[in-house]
Amino acid sequence: MRAVVCESWGPIENLRLGDLPAPKPGPGEILIDVEATGVNFADSIMIAGNYQTKPDFPFSPGLETAGVVAACGEGATRFKPGDRVMALLPYGGFAEHAVTVETDAFAIPVGMSFEDAGAFPVSYLSSDVAIRWQARLEGGETMLVLGAAGGVGLTAVEIGKAVGARVIAGASSPEKLAVAKQRGADEGINYQTEDLKKRVMELTDGKGADVVYDPVGGTLFDSALSSLGWGGRYLVIGFVGGIPKIPANRILVKHRAVLGSSLRYFRWHAPEKLQASADALIAWYDQGRVKPLVTHTLSLDDAVDAIRLLTDRKAHGKIVLVP
16 A cells, blocks of 8 residues: 555654555454545654654554545444544554554544544544543633644634633734634734733733643743643643743642643543543534634645644644545
8 A cells, every 4th residue: 555654763854655565454443444644743753753652664654544444353343344434543544544443433424524534533632631621621711722723722722612711822923823713712822922921811810821721832831831820720732842841839839730631541541531522522513613724635745744844833723644
């Protein structure tokens, strides 16, 4: 099968378009004929050899996909050949065929395109399990979303609004803030030109945010933590800008909590919550309350360029590869 092939740890430029043996579904697994695959920042981390999962070489990156079930392994009964599914993957989505365990696959609702479905699982499920299960965001509370125009940031904006919260979007340009506001953000802060903590305090009458959703880290962490109010919850989602250090005294003083959230561990330790999130998200999609913003649909030949758009932080929304 045609696939984007990684043969050694290193820069994304080492990837090549080539051929790999088509995978076969094992017990409890399904084989998917790929129609669209979302591109994620974590793909670059895996290719560099810094991700928790380190597949044997050669392998194809790609942590989510959408397509049609081609075959079911022994004991896999949730789906049948011909079903349209979107799925989380350990790797392997940048290819014509992919395999995953059936519990990590979800039926694509009527009316959802393969492009939307390919961009759906990682970003939406990551945000939902973090916001609703970890931070327990409630209607009427205020959530600050950093990187609000990014692939996961936009989903956090939409989910926050679906829950009934007030959402303050933080981004690095007026254009990105405009995108976040189109998706429902109530307020916007350009943290390249404005004082993040000061603006959050102004917008909350000095109370601070109830939840901070942070996929960025780096130099933004300090001011974002300072903008968190009493009893606030800080969600650590990723480290695009670098890994910050957390001063314990600043957590204690205002009764704050810092919560890490990784989708992969929900898949292993709380699959029932993951399924509940998927059900809620698909219902919200049907209601028009959430919808992936797919800004680029590229071919497998353009995989390197697609990942570079993310690592260079030049993209908003989601990028999808089609075989």
